[in-house]
Amino acid sequence: MSLASTGLASTAHGIGHTTMEDVAKLAGVSLKSVSRVINSEPHVSGKLRAKVEAAIAELNYVPDTAARSLAGSRTFIIGLLFDNPSPNYTMDIQKGVYEACRANQYHLRIDNVDSTVPREQLETQLLALVRNSRCDGFVLTPPLTDDMVLLDFLERSGIRYVRIAPAMQPDRSPGIGIDDRAAAAAMARHLWDLGHRRIAVLRGPASHSAASLRLDGFIETLGELGLEQTLIEADGGFSFDGGIRAGSEVLAMNPRPTAIFATNDDSAAGVMAACSQAGLKVPEDVSVCGFDDSWIARSVWPYLTTVYQPVEEMGRAAASLLLRRDEPEHGLRLLDFHLVVRDSTAPPKAV
Amino acid sequence: MSLASTGLASTAHGIGHTTMEDVAKLAGVSLKSVSRVINSEPHVSGKLRAKVEAAIAELNYVPDTAARSLAGSRTFIIGLLFDNPSPNYTMDIQKGVYEACRANQYHLRIDNVDSTVPREQLETQLLALVRNSRCDGFVLTPPLTDDMVLLDFLERSGIRYVRIAPAMQPDRSPGIGIDDRAAAAAMARHLWDLGHRRIAVLRGPASHSAASLRLDGFIETLGELGLEQTLIEADGGFSFDGGIRAGSEVLAMNPRPTAIFATNDDSAAGVMAACSQAGLKVPEDVSVCGFDDSWIARSVWPYLTTVYQPVEEMGRAAASLLLRRDEPEHGLRLLDFHLVVRDSTAPPKAV
């Protein structure tokens, strides 16, 4: 086993590496004082701080991360761990996390996990990743958020982490999410208010726990509103193809539902394709709505009515939680969602 | 100016940090020998290597990156710099780069650039990013690939980089791409062979240089094939909305084109939406084809005929180029593309 078989020869980073010593010399202070200024430590007089800052600016000094993390015990790196769900979702989260990092002089490291491998192997892979990564904290996205082995390991090792949209044990650790139940309820009300009474809903994969929350919230609310006919359920699998399949299935029924709620946008797009295959117009013949307000919601025609969830903001919030230690709050913090009514839903045709 | 105003308190990384010294002791060799094994340096006897590797395995030792990069002058980090084009494209590249990093015990750092800010500010931002990042090398994606200020800076600082799909000065530095011209030519031939003679093509944004290569290759080839009628051109802007707009425009013409080539998948999806708005069936009434074979090509119905470009592979190749120093090849390395004929193209209706 060789830990590193290739390598870049020494690279001259930056031009003429300025070190803290240069700054100290120029400012006429000690090394430690420069360090204090850099780390915003207390007990630094304004005069000294000014001198040092001037010197830093003049020399265009940037502290060496490697040295910093060797000396201190922080790496100034946040790790983002994700599996491979929708690229849009991931990208948005990543953007949010990135911005929070940047704002705090942190760096973002990516670790991409492949969950298609056997469970055993996955665990080994995960643990090795985290061990090797030496990050100051991790942001976890679903479905990694619910990997108990991983969580146990992180906690046992004293590594901080924040989960985005965790499903299980929401109070176990800090988390960021939205109220999927309530969001789905809002969609139910929207369809109900439009006048729909024969409604279909597409399940997501069982492993994606938000999916079931959405399903539950939707069904429950329709029940409360007084829907008497049985709700039609089918499996949309959270994918375009799944949406086509489930959509066709549901549209073939007699009587046909007048509205279909797919619990994510990808499958909703699939449903719209199924409609077009069946020669049905959206929203005239069938209303279709999704969930997520992802990129694809505006890459279909008509534009999709969906639920906006602030994915990028969730990423930002997660990273911030990790960075500001002051607030060691446990439990899920819920962010605001809202209904985005676009063109794919309308009142059912008068019969 | 404070360089770091927040911070994580010292985190106990891993459990009971094993250091190289532990390994050396257990193996009964010197520190340096362990180092040699870890770095696969020459002049290490098989016996010694075996002892050390056994010790490493037993202790579950992982070298400390910070210390390594402080002592050596490598950071074991590859930076991926991107602007915000299509999330799908970016994600694929990222995945490829990530995998190459992982395979070489490197880490991937992300830096997201926002090119919507004024040019001046952008440059400052870019340079600061690169300086702060302290990476062993950077992978650049369009349009950053053609930012001469950035390239100059990197070269002046002796920082290695590889460009993905660079447009300008392809021989300036190592690069990875495909032959966009030839790929568009293949699409031209496909449509020609199907029997289309009245064809429209949608331009991409002028800033995206691959767009013009595709356009040129397409037009040129149709000319060579003997297309006599004038080709219809419109501006698709590489976006769904642009595709709808340009699509409607083109479809309103009389006589109507029988095939539309959008130079990326997003705008092709828009064209398909425009067809559906106009009550036209794809591919019966109009053939539509795109370019990229991105996620969206299979999130529309009918599935889109398009050109596959190995985006993930491009990312992998770029990172590998950065990592294996042996091959300091300059100039663009072209990867294979291929036509993906799906359901959105067919022979024109007999008139």
Added chain:
DNA sequence: CAGTTTGGTGACAGGGCTGTCAAGTTCAGG
């Protein structure tokens, strides 16, 4: 006004690793 606290600063010792160089070992050729 002596006797404490507090605030501000610096000296110094590592942190875990790699580069350099020197020492020890092996083996071919004379």
Added chain:
DNA sequence: CCTGAACTTGACAGCCCTGTCACCAAACTG
């Protein structure tokens, strides 16, 4: 059996910071 080249190994300094502790000055206390 000796010499030098080539290989193998190790000692040690140093990469650039931060934590600890010690110091001195100023600002309190009763």
